[in-house]
Structures are given as structure tokens and as C-alpha cells.
Amino acid sequence: MRPFRPNRLRGVGRVSCISVVAAVAVPWSGVFSGWRREELRTNLWLVPTVEVLVAVLLFWGTVSLDRAVYNGRLSAPSWIISGTADAARQILTSIAASVITVVGIVFSITIVTLTLASTQFGPRMLRNFIRDRGTQLTLGTFVATFVYCVVALVSIGPGDHGDFVPHISITTTFGLVLINLAVLIYFIHHIATQIQLPQVIAGIANDLARAVEVQSADAAPAKGDAPGDRASVRELVATIETQGSVIRTPKSGYLQFIRHKTLVRIAARAEAVIRLPYRPGHFLVEGRELAAVWPPEAADEVARYLERAQITGPHRTLTQDVAFGIDQLVEIAIRALSPATNDTFTALTCVDWLGDSLCKIARVWAPTQVHRDSAGAIRLISDQVSFERLIQRAFEKIRQAGHGMPAVMIRQLDALTTIMEQTTDPARARSIMEQAEMIQRANLESVPEVSDRGDVERRYAALAACYRRLPTSG
Template sequence: MKRTWLRLRQISQGFWFIPAVMTLLALVLAEAGISAEETYGVPDGLTFVYGGGETGSRSLLSAIAGSSIGVAGTVFSITIAALSYAAGSMGPRLLDNFTRDRGNQLTLGTFIATFAFALYTLRTVTGSEDQPFVPHYNVTFALVLAIVSVAMLVYYLAHVTGSINMTHVANLLRDDMRDALMRATLKEEPGQDLAVAPPPEFWAGGEVLHAPRSGYLQLTDNDLLLRRAEEADVALLLHVRPGDYVFPNSVIAVGVPRLPADVIDALTLGDRRTVGQDLEYSVRQLSEVAARALSPGVNDPVTAIDIIDRFGDALCSLQDRRWPDGVYHVDHVVRLVVPVTDFVGLAKSMFSMIRQYGKGSPSVMVRMLEVFSITASCLKDAERRAVIRWHAELVREDALANIENSADRADIEARYRELLDTLANGQAAEVLKAAEHTVQQTQGNRAN
């Protein structure tokens, strides 16, 4: 079922889907208007309905059809130009964000639907003396569509200009990344212990599943895998997670003592990575924008700094969230173990590429250390703060090795010391909190 919904979502997000639906709807409305006029005619009280004859209606419909398809070609050309700019400056993987944009789809669909409506209606206009026919309802509605098309053209010009703005793109990608993070993590609950996966020896000698073909793992139906493992009374270990490229004949699962039936049905492979369960894909889209901005041909450190700010935003939002352990039990028996993205992998995907490409840019390195300090003050978990410190040490090392100006090097050192102070204050606060908790427990025991 999840695979079906994934395919339906991919189809509905296609650039052609909304224009196709609007065109079909326009043809249905055109036929309905013609049938209504043939059956009931036009009441005298409807003064707003077009009242011209055959020649006027034919000219009007021809003008609407010709102009709408002409403007549709212009809109399509502008869209292609915007896509070319986006691919060149932000990366080809961002093209999906532009083709999925509902504003672009609705604009193109409006013009094509107007053309189809006017052309379909035009064929019914007859001027014979025996039985002349003018579809007054349809001509009136075609005029309304023409006015709507003009409004959509004005909207489109403003929309496409804003959609290729780098800040707008960064915010869209940030929202996608934040939604993916919220889906991938769970609300932190006090006193909750993480489940522990069986040791590697447990899986030794199990039945191995090899990949039947290659492709990116787009979706894993964990509910189906858990149900199949419980029905077969086995334990199942997956070696791949959404976003991984699966090579043909590579090991993707192990079952102990055997594999459950139809494991491959719960794994959806495709030719490209998709936003959804693949958390790191949303992160890598932003990282690629920053890496391209730091290339010598573009040399746009401001964009890279904007991306770093978005990453800090995302990490701070995880303060009260925990990562799933990937271990599923049924009646206290391990049935399924799946690999999951953790904080270490997330931070590496965010900052490693930017650090490697921006190590010679003082402004980028300084901002990374500043964001690390802010993030360290937001995060309370000691392991996560250790990850932040590790990345800060890498940034400091690369920056000092590639930046020669003494003032810039002093800025790097100052920001790094600020980070260390922030981390030290956080550790002191944790120690104080633990001591207070111990004192409260001791006083409670004495009272009892």
C-alpha cells in the first residue's frame, strides 16, 4: 500500500499532471455547456450571457484559442529558462522542486485548458439557415477564462521571479528538511530506554537475501516487514535504508533462522532518490547549493552562509527529539532491525561538504563556528554536543591551514574559544542538574 501511495504521489507531482487534469475538466465543461444550451436554451433573464451571433462568437473563440496557446508557449519558454538557471546555479537535483511547483503547473494548465475549451466550443458554432447554433454559455465562459488567463499571467511573472530567488529556494528546502526530520525522529520521553539490537553473532548463519536489481531504495515498508517476520516467527535484519544505492546481487537482508516470504515486496527501488523517508537527500540538496555557491566560478559565500544558518535551525529543532533505534519487538521478541540515520550522519551530511569547499573563505568558516556555538547552546545531549565540537575542530584545522591573514585567523580562534566556553557552560549546567537531582533523592530517602 505504501508503494502504491508513493507512485501516486510521484504521478500527482509531475509537471504534466495538473495541466492534464485541467484540460480534461475544460473539455467536460465545454460539452456540458453545449448540451445544456441544446436542451434548455438561454432564458431571457440571463443578461450577462453572451448574446452575439455566429460570426462574432466564431471570431471571439478563435481569438481566445489562438492567444491562449501562444501565451502558453511563452510561459513554457520562461519555465525552461528558469529551470536552466536553477540547474546551472543551484544544481540539477533542484529541478524537481521547480517542476513540482503548483503555481507553475496551474498557470500552464489555465492557458492550455482555455485553449482546449475554446477550440472544442468553436467546432459547434454553425451558421446554416436551417439550424444555426451559437453556444452562448460556452462563449461567456470562454471570456471568463480569458480574463482569468490574464490574471494568471501577471501572477506567474511575479511567481517565477520569486521562485528562482536563492533565499526563497533555501527556505523551501529548509521546510522540506524540517518536515523530514520531524518524521524521522520521535518526541523525547523521560525515562525511555532505547532498544538494543542483537550482536553480529546472532545473524551469523542466517538466510541471506540478494538484491534482484539495482536502484535507489526509495521506500521501506517497515510495518509489512514486521508483520511478515512475526508471521514466519523469524528475525529480520536490513542492510540498506532509504537513500542507499542498491547494487545488483548485493546483500540487502538477513533472516534468522530463515527469511520471511516476499521481503522484496516491502522495498521500493527507483532510478532516483526521493524526499520522504530519505532524510539525507533533503540535507544534501541544501549542501549542494552551498557547495556550488563556494565554487570559484560562482564565488557567492553569502548563499553558503544562508545555508549554514538553515542547518543550525534544523539542529536546534531537534533539542527535544530523539532518534529511533531501528529495533522492532513483538511480545518482547526482536523481529526487525533496520538501519536509521543518526545525529552523527546528519551533521556530517550538513557540514562536511561546505567545510571542504569553503575552507579558504574566512567569512564562511567564522559563520560555521558561530552556528556551532548557537547549536551547542540549544542542544542538551552530551553526545550531540560532542559531535558539534568534533566538526568545529575540523573547521578550525582546515581554516588555519588555508587562511593566511592574521586577523582572519584570530577571528577563527576567537569563535572557536567561544564554542568551547559554550560547551563548558553546558557541561557545568548538566553536572549541577545531576547534583540537584541526587540531593533531592537523598532528602526524600531520609524523609521516608
């Protein structure tokens, strides 16, 4: 690794705005594309809008065929529905009225589902239901059919050869009605399945696993592990903290996304180093520190484009915030363990999926905190959540809520044992043992039954034995 060279920062005042703009105007790809897709997916209007446009295009095609048949350029097949203009209007009016009624029912079911999700699973689960593709497709199918019926109804009218009746379009409407019936049956089954707690928990865990895979694939290979490199980074951080210029947060909100590569380009163009004290998932307060830049002369240039490289919003997202997925599972578990709910089995299910998620994280999680430009110079130092912190978030609150519950303690120790088997790093293994030791202390303090305490102690002993067998434990 080539250490950071301060003399490369000279001449920062001569950096042109054009060069910095060029650094910002890089195609957005990778994790950012995933963030953009996620934002679009959580909009109920997008899929229905696309389906309505498809319905309009479909009508344009069918009515063109109807015009060709009407003018004698084509002959309609014998199975095409025929009838008078009045009969066609009556059929289309009846279908449109029925479809819009079903649309209201589907919207009502969706609202009831969202209300149930907010009450039973927590308000942060609402986005998981809003982003459900099945619900969006169902709404879009019915709305698109209604629009198709309306435009077909409007097209009926007098013509040069008598009343123009779009027989092919009307026949297509009957086909759409059959599709709507199938979609309605699917929607009822889908909603009945979707609101089941095991399904919700598994869905969150799967989303978390995908987020971990994307972030791990997007992360650059870690550098700076040599002792000299780490010392150089610490020295640079100390320099930024004491001599750097602070950029303030322009507006409050949760930090949702950071374009690390763009920040590296901005810093390289300005011959500067940027340090970010926050990571996605943190709440930013307007006027507080957003970033620190060194040398101070580069702060104005960096601040001008820094906001474009970071995205804030009113809520957290999973795209770069793996801890958010863990927090969602923990929230469901805590609600299940509350005296008002007292649903231990749901909490155990959450612990199982937390263990599975952390096993995957233990195998691939290696976040990059130090980012370099193409020449190897340090340009960005970011804050990243560590594996040890993820372990704490996954087990601490559930341990506290499950105080005195042997079943919860046993399941947590089983999950920790499974995670330990996937770990070779001594620091990570030690953080797992720390959680196990706290569970064991809670067991000795809060479980009065000797037999129950013994069950927990045996699980703890099995985990401790697994820890001692690791080559890194010595």
C-alpha cells in the same frame, strides 16, 4: 521489553502464503502516503490533466444550459454575449490561437527556468522546480482554457431552430480569458521570485523541516535502551550475520522508501527476523545483499514479498531520506564557494539554514532501528542515519571547500553554537565539538591574517564555553 525468543521461529515452513499476503495487503498510510503524494507532485502532467477534466465538465454544464436556452426551456440573461455562428467561430478561434501561443511561451519559460536551475543550483534541484505547484497550475489553466475553446467551437452547428450557438459557453470563455491574464501575471512574478537563490535555499530547508516532522511523528517510540536489551539486539544481529540467509537486490537504484510496518508483519507471519543493512538514500547494486533473514528457512517466504515493501528509483527523495535535504543545501554552498562562482554570501545563507534545520533535528530526531511486532518480539532491524552523521554531512564538505575563508568558518561556528544550545545528549554534543575542533585547526593552518584568525578563535571559544556549560559535558 520481552527479549526475542528463538523458539517462536519453529514451524516456519507451515506459514501459508495467504497469511503473508494479508500482511502485505495493508492500507498504505503515514509516511508512505507522503511518498506517494511527493511522487505525484513531481509530475508536470497531473495538475494540467485535472484542470483539463474540470474544463470539460464545465463545458458540459454550460453547453447544457445553452441547449436549454436554444430549445426555449430557459431564457438567457441580457448580459450574455450574443451573435451569429460565424462570429462565434471567429471569436473562439482567435481565443484558442492566442491561448495556445501563450502555452508555448509558458513552456519555454519553464524550460529556461529548469536549465538555469540545473546550471546554477545543480541537477538535483530540478525536481524542486518541477514539483512547483504554481508552474503546474499555470500550465493547467492555459491548457484547460484551450481545450474549453476547442470543444465550444466544435459544438457550433446547425439545429432544429437554426444554427446552434453556445452563447453561455462563449461568455464563459471570456471569463476564462480574464482568469488567464491574471494567471499569466502571477506566473511571471512567481518565476522571478522562484529563481532567487535565497528563495530556493529557504524552500529546501522548509521541505527538510517537514520531512523531519513527518518521520519523527511516524517513528514508533524507541525501545531497547536498557543495557540488557542492547546486548540482546547485538546478539541477534551477530546471529543473523553468521547464520541468516541473504536476499539479493533484484535491481539497481536508490532506495527511496521502506514500509517498516509491512516488513514487521511479513516477518511476524513467517516467524522470522529481517535485518536491512541499507537505508533510504543508499544506492543498491543488483545482486548485492538487500536483506538478511533468520532463520534461513524463512528467507524464501520473506523474499517473495520483500520487494513490495521497498521502493527503489533513479533518484533520492526526501520522504525518508533527511540526509538528502542536507546534501542539497551543502551542494549549493559548495558550488557557491567554487573558484568559478566565488559567491560567499550564498554559502553563508546555506550554513544559516543548515543550522536551523539541525536545531530542529536535534530536538526531535530519534530514529527507530529495532522494530517489534504486537507481541513485543523483534522482527526488523533497520539502518537509520544518526544525528552525528547528519552533523558531519552538513559541515564537513563546506569546511573543506571554505578552507582559508574566515567568513565561512565563523558562520559555521555560529551555527554549531546554536545547535549546541539545543542539545543535551553527550554524544551529540561531542560530535558538534569535533566539527568545531576541525574548523579551528583549519583556521590555524590556512588563515594568514592574525586578526581574521582571532575572530574565528573567539567564535570557537564561545562554542567551547557553551559545551562546558552543558550538564552532560562533564
